[in-house]
Amino acid sequence: MNCNEFNECVCEIVDKRLNEERTNELLRHADVCPHCKYEFQTMQATKNIVHTKMKRQSVPADVYYSIINATLNSGHSSWFKKLFGVNLNPAIAFVFLAVVGVGLYSVFVPQNNRMPEEANIISQSLKNYQAVIGGSIKPQLVSTEDDVHSFLEKDVSFEVNVPKMKGCSSCAGVLNSFKGVKLAHVVYQLGDKSIIYIYQADLAEAMSGNIIGLPDEAKEELIKTDWYVRELEGNRTIVLWKYKNTLCSAVSEMKKDEMIALLTDKE
């Protein structure tokens, strides 16, 4: 551990984005290096001031997204770098805490009259995908790809699906719950622009429609064929399929053939 390495990570420590082991390793350096200790304490103090003195203001969703899109479309650096200002080793994966608090572009979603829109897995998947590309997510910790899988599976009762994907340059995981139903989320960055997001929930829970659910059309197709694939308005493709005791719901801007090829490619 040297001062350069510490300096590169000091923001991540302050924002608590690193795992415990890595954090401790870095803090041990700060314990013996007065310069880095000062750096760390200054950064921490600045963050505290920003948090206590600044008030967050909401902006209309269309304003928010036009800002985000302008930011995302400028330059050529990676999606992760644009969102989080850090360069990552491609082998390293992010674990995210989803912070979804903004409105959405209207997208076409097959409706089921008895089910509230917010409980619809397809709506949730599209909303989360938008949040991912819009950047309203916050990295929680940085870890290896295997760690992401373990992190996700530790907290849920269903089998988490983190398939290896051709051309994947970054992979990320998110855990949260919807009205007590545990959900796992995986995000892949493929090349410079393409992103695939996979929402995962307990299959029985999803099919029951008690708390989360699917439109009848999607449910029937899943029962008959194990798959449900639609190209929706707004350039979104959604692919639902069964994986062991898990319902997976993937969203991307790819065409359906390309997306299915990626999702079914066994390496």
Ligand SMILES: [Zn+2]
């Ligand atoms: Zn130092």
